[in-house]
Amino acid sequence: MIDLYDLYQELILDHNRRPRNRRKLEDPSCQAEGYNPLCGDRVTVYLKIEDSVVTEATFDGSGCAISTASASLMTESVKGKSLEDAKALFRKFHGMLTGQSIETADGPDLGKLEVFSGVCRFPARVKCATLAWHTANAAWEKRETVVSTE
Numbered sequence: 390m391i392d393l394y395d396l397y398q399e400l401i402l403d404h405n406r407r408p409r410n411r412r413k414l415e416d417p418s419c420q421a422e423g424y425n426p427l428c429g430d431r432v433t434v435y436l437k438i439e440d441s442v443v444t445e446a447t448f449d450g451s452g453c454a455i456s457t458a459s460a461s462l463m464t465e466s467v468k469g470k471s472l473e474d475a476k477a478l479f480r481k482f483h484g485m486l487t488g489q490s491i492e493t494a495d496g497p498d499l500g501k502l503e504v505f506s507g508v509c510r511f512p513a514r515v516k517c518a519t520l521a522w523h524t525a526n527a528a529w530e531k532r533e534t535v536v537s538t539e
């Protein structure tokens with residue numbers, strides 16, 4: 390029998406050991422820095438957005454296993470998605486972790502991100518898991534307040 394909890398743990402450990410997209414982006418459309426003082430996690434998220442599609446998403450920083458794995462999975466999840474879908478994913482992910490789960494068929498599936506559903510039982514770790522997402526959200530919101538002449 391497969392123990393889902395172990396499976397999920399394994400995914401988090403794997404992304405912590407080998408974070409995907411952990412590099413600075415040379416010419417991002419937007420970027421933001423996030424800090425979680427409760428745990429000491431720091432993350433910088435870089436996004437490239439073209440025609441309202443997130444074409445590149447990377448991160449840099451250091452933190453605990455959960456914050457690193459979450460940043461890694463966040464960049465994998467939003468890359469290639471429309472900005473609208475990426476925002477919907479952020480809302481769903483945030484809802485799942487804060488216990489305000491929105492049971493809706495709208496928007497993209499959480500997919501691998503459900504690995505973090507158990508984190509809501511550990512309130513102190515919720516900020517670790519959501520840090521990269523809040524930072525990505527700050528990055529794309531910032532971009533929208535900048536007037537573009539493109």
Ligand code: ZN
Nearest residue numbers: 428430453517
């Ligand atoms: Zn942390």
